[in-house]
Amino acid sequence: MTRKRRRLVTIGVCGAVLAVALGLVLWAMRGTIVFFRSPSEVAQAAVAPGVRFRLGGLVQEGSVSRGPNETVSFTITDTAAAVPVRYRGLLPDLFREGQGVVTEGVLEPGGVFRADTVLAKHDETYMPREVADALKAQGHWQEGGRKGGQEAGKTGEAAPRTASGTGPATR
Template structure:
């Protein structure tokens, strides 16, 4: 092998290695992605049972039902549609009716959203911009509400 051939093979090997590393990184990031939806968006989107997503909106008034142990059922609404959510665990201190909430989990076969984490928000300053904007556009959220 000449010097040029050795150099070319090292460069090609490095490029193959970088390409493989980049491909594996994008694959891993794609597997961990959680897409964000509002209840009204779910009617337009095709979310398969078991697909991990984030669901955001307001806790609907009168829907919080405490079950056995730390199991809680409630509805998340955006003013148009509502989604039934179940969660087993300790809820945040700020969790209450008509407050902003973001849940992360997946739908079961029956259409209920099974959350494995719940984040409660006390006002729009801590809510993702798209959630606050969507709720304000529908007239459900007002500045200063919940403080």
Template sequence: MKRKHRRLMFVLFALVGLGAATALVLTALEENIVFFHSPTDVAEKDLPAGRTIRVGGLVVEQSIQKQADGVTVAFQITDMAHTLPIVYTGILPDLFREGQGIVAEGELRADGVFAAREVLAKHDETYMPPEVADALKKSGHWKETDGTGAEQ
């Protein structure tokens, strides 16, 4: 009985210690685990220009402008606190549209515009049929969820 008891205590302590150590490491590495930065991060944290980073936010309504060459688009993303202008040349994912959460990978230019090399679409955790979405929008019960999951 006594040895079993000792083994139980050992396993419990080992698990608690391991959990605490993991939590510390993950907290220390937070900056590296975060997949993208919000426009607020870009505005306030003074991220280095010219280094590859990812930014994420909602595409601002009516901000999408096709450039003359037909393949370059300029748009803005927002986290409701700050907005960030983005230019991108290439194919956009199916879900890219106004109000959609997106993540862009690229570099911050010196003029404050984010030059994206890749644009990924994010979707939120809500799933429903199109008719239900239409009905919600008509009845005014539609709530725009922040699809980016960034700090709200």
């Protein structure tokens, strides 16, 4: 066997070993890979019932209702579409209406998303790119803590002074 032929055989064997290793890794991970979907994608019937995925968006105002045995129902929206969610368990401390969340679970045949994990986001900085893009397109995005050209919590006016004029007023 010539030197060139040995080199080609070695490269071929290494390629085959790498392909088998990659195949085994993908086969082992097939149950743990979870894709992210927005409420708009779910509303367009892009997800079949029973498929596990992550659903992210904002908790719709006025949609949270608590039931018995730590059961909570709420609606996740990206302002274009909304998906009802049912979750049983304790919610994170940061969970509230109007706040960004990511849930993981399955879509039931009736169109209700049954979540087994709820992650509440601190702010839009940590929101998945797809949800952030949808919110930007509809004017609901707070880029860098700003909304409508003003910093959150600031109006650009000087803080009111106390009667002595030496410091900020307390309320």
